[in-house]
Every structure is written in structure tokens, then in C-alpha cells.
Amino acid sequence: MQIAIDGPASSGKSTISKKIANMRGLLYLDTGAMYRVVTLAALQHKIDPSDEESVKQLLSQIKIHFETSDNGQLVFLNGENVTDTIRGNQVTNNVSAIAAQKLVREEMVKRQRDIAANHSIIMDGRDIGTVVLPDADLKVFLIATAEERANRRFKENQLRGIETDYRQLLEEIKHRDYLDSTRKESPLKKADDAIELDSTPLTIDQVVDTIVKWIDESNN
Template sequence: MKKTIQIAIDGPASAGKSTVAKIVANQLHYIYCDTGAMYRALTLAALEEGVAPDDEEGLLALLNKISITFQQQPDGQLVFLNERDVTSAIRQHDVTRHVSDVSAHKQVREEMVKRQQQIASDGGIVMDGRDIGTMVLPNAELKIFLVASVEERAMRRYKENQEKGIPTDYDRLKNEIELRDFQDSTRQASPLVQADDAILLDTTGLSIKEVVDRILNYAENARN
């Protein structure tokens, strides 16, 4: 019987992390944890409660009062904030614009990492984000760092939002992704960097199936 492993998938915004991580988890019958959705849920709560994105103490106090949970469905994963379905709400422009500021705080990230490590403690997990291989699951048996061109990432998110009925301007989205890349890679707390032992996988021009197949191949080797 093959061992269960931890799979960490990192990369910039809209590189395809969540999409492929969900499929890989489903194929392996593993748990999937969308860490980006956790930060988005906190950002949504902060916007609703009037807590400023630069108020670290306020954000930490708010985080300690809320629950963020996931529920698997046949057609995808639902995200709940205090038992309220916020799957669509956390993808709105206001949340996207402020999530990097919220996730940049050291104390906020430390608390989130504790929650994420608890979820992953039994193995058999696929987790995606920006610091999974470096901070959250530093001992993961398989680490993938996904990248893609800014133009392709913007078009992916644009199409995804169109399918969900979220009004989106492509140029604005492209600018937001470029800004998020800069913010994520230059923040002091857990910046977006490729782990030394991560496999770099450029998804530009690749289909979802091609990316998934490559990761499953790597996972097969890691499980032996």
C-alpha cells in the first residue's frame, strides 16, 4: 500500500493552483485546503466589520473570533465564514484588492499557518497558496511551484469570473494581478518564493489536464 503524502502547491495569483490542486486531491482521494480562500474570508470579514487592512491587531482579534471552514461538493468546494456560504463573495473586487494587505501581517499569517498545519497533520493533503512549501508544510514530500505569464493568468481569471457572473474588466484584472505579484513577493512576512526543493512548473500554454497529469506523475514517484 502506497504511503499518503503532503503535496504543497505554491505560485502567484491565477497560476492555476486551486484548479489543479482540487483535481489532484480528488484523483488521490486526499483532502484539499485552499489557503488563499482562508485569507479572502478574513478580508471579507474585515471589510464587513470595518477593520482596516493595515490594522494588524484588529485583524488578529477578528480572526480569533471567526471560523473558516470548507465543504466538499460534487461540483466543487464551498467556503464558509461563521457557517455562512461566502464562496462567491470572497471573489469580489473589493476582497481581491485588499487580500494582499491583509495577508501581509506576520501575526495573521502565524495564526493561519497554525490552522493550516492542523488541517494537514494527518497527511493525505493537497494544499495550495503562496508559502505552503516554505512555511506551512516545509516537510511536504512533494512541492510544486506553478507559474504562468501575467497575460494568461489574467485571461484565466477573467473567464472564471465571467462564468460565475462576476462583472470583470480584463485590463483592470491584469493590473491587479501584477500588483498582487509585487506585493506577495516583496512582503516581509512569508514572501512568495519558490522552495529550494520545489519543482518549477510553467503552465503557460498547458491545459488543466496536462498540468494535473504532470503533478500526479510527480506524486506517484513521491509515494513510492
């Protein structure tokens, strides 16, 4: 089974996908984390995220893998645990530039499809239903207002000890929405056969229950 969860930044995709993966015994793949890892690697190598040629040369040196722990999924860059580092403001503010690059997307999509080919999987991102898993058994397009998403990310950063200004965060999220929706390569958009779900007024559990119901219906 393949399940695609798409939507804008901080719409709750990762949190919800992880819960569903645990409930249904699916492999969870956070595709957004993969682009964040590439962004972090570029920053560590003092590469301008908009320098496509330099980023291209860096890709072959980047090994990404995920591990499951008692504290959730861990993300590794060349063997180093970067789970928290990739959620910092510097990576967040530069990831859209990396994710917009054709060669980066082609490489990440290839890696994502290779993983999906051997597992029952739930994958979240911006282009899962439209590009990565166009034949997914279930496609969900998860949305929420920019204000609600900024509030969620603000609370998440507080828990992680990341100093954040709410107003600035709101503007950054709106800017990311614009960049993600207007980029040339695999822009954020709802697949024709995806079900749209507005999570603004819903709790995490309500969203999870709704999607699990759709999963069960798709299996019948």
C-alpha cells in the first residue's frame, strides 16, 4: 500500500503521517527532511543554496538514512544525527531554494521511489501525489490557515528550545507557500484525485482518525 500526504509547510503532515504509520504498520518517509538534509549539507560546505552547480556536485557526497527510536524518527547525514539541526531557522529559511532545483528533486525522487518500491509506505511532502507516487492508493492534501500553521511551528520550536518570533515565522511561512507553489519543478499542488482535508479546526487525533477511515475504505 502507498499513501501520499501532501500540503504546505506546518500543515501537520509529518506528525499525522508518523501516527498513521505506527497504527497501520507502514514505513514512514519524511521527504521534507531529505531536502532539509541537502540544505544543511550545502550550508556546512559554505555553498550558496541558490548555486545549483555547486549543490549538484555535493549531492553524490550526501548519504541520508532514517532510524526509529523511542523518541521518534531520527534523521542522519553521512552517519551524523541531524534530527534537530535540520529544523533550525537557518535550514528552514533556505530549504525552498534547494527544493526548487531540478537536479536535487530528480535525485531525491529517485531515492524516495527506490524506498517505496520495497515497502508499504506513507510518505509526506509537496509533490508526493503528483510526482513521487502518482499511483498511490490514497492521496490526501492537508491544509490549514497560515496563522494556524505558524502557531503550530512556534509551539514546536519552543519545545525544541529554538528561539522564534511568531510574526516573523508567519511571514516566513507565507513566503514559503509562495515559493513552493510557484516553483518551476514539482510545485506544491493538489493532485486531481487527492482528497483535501482542512486541519485548521481539528485536533491531530481527529485528522488521524479521518485519514485512517479513508485508508480502510480504500482497502475494501
